[in-house]
Amino acid sequence: MEKRKVVTLCGSVRFWNKIQEMSERLELENEYVVIGIIPHVMDRNLTESEKDILGELHRIKIDLSDAIFVVNVNGYIGESVKKEIEYAKEKGKEIIYLENN
Template structure:
């Protein structure tokens, strides 16, 4: 069992949730980003977005690694920052596209 934090653009919220469920069914503890109930990008103020970003990095600190949901190889700036942060902490990094190519998800 590992503790993994899912990272990725909220554009891929459906994939993020699918991955989270699949990982938990395989026996892992999964930490996910906060997805607004109405799924609107403007659901949070700039100050709130900064807090959520900081909390997401705290999740990465608690994790054994991160799972990057990079549909069609897309990685936005926030996710790039999270990957670099995870690398700086020597965390395991798994990419969604790698697992799709290997037919593991």
């Protein structure tokens, strides 16, 4: 069996359903190992400390990955995702987009 590429999903939680869809699709159809986004961030407002922790954890996920997969529905890329893309580029990770910009 060929080694699967590890990807971290990046995208706005406003597109949560598409993020979940892509997680399933990437694993089942394209043979990726997907590191996802914590789902509970939509259920309540996070403190600044919690946002910092989640940002740090997301950077660690990117470090563990071969690539990031940007779920950019209708080309939308928010400020936090732009930072994640820049971080991934600095680390030499492949950047894969759902939609070409």
